[in-house]
Amino acid sequence: MASDLELLDSSEKDLEWFQQNSLELRKRFANRIVAIKHKEIVADARNISELLGILKEKGIDETEVLIDFIIPKNEIVILG
């Protein structure tokens, strides 16, 4: 099992990769929830319960992946 610092280091790299490839990912996975691990999309689904099911089937530990919703290219998010 990875230590907390190892996990943080890995997720930092995954977040950077996600941001650097955001344009391409927004085209390929628009409106999908994705799981990212080791600079790769390891699963994608319509909602979180479907995604957790796919990760379980693939034997991927869902606690160690970065999960994000992919906003379509022509949409923006305003939170406030």
Next chain:
Amino acid sequence: MKIKLFYDKDSKQIRVPVIIKIPHKRIVSDFVIDTGSPHTILNYSNSVRLGVPHTEKSELVRLGGRAYQSYLFSKVEIMFKSDENKEIIEIIPVRILKPSPLRIEEMEQLDRCPNLMGIDFLEKGYKFFCDLAIGEAYFEKL
């Protein structure tokens, strides 16, 4: 000690990678820095991943023109990595949003909402530095 923040030029969001811990469980995740939010919000998906109970009702929260019931959970540790490769841990109450009444399509909308790191985090004694022109953003413990 500084905590590096990551600016996404495409979505124009500033994010920070974290580990969210409750007793007996941890998950990898990230927060969007939202100085417009008074409180830190844990998104519904992550509350499900952690198995956080939705029992302690808190305020109604307005988001995107819709009101959501929030549920308070106080036993959350948020762990960051410092620029010196050390762990920084903050214990902060989080709120989880749920539509009332529960509707599947609204739950899916909440799946899409990121975790939000609000002003209550900065009140813990962090300086928030951000200069997008030089591509630098970080929290610094005062």
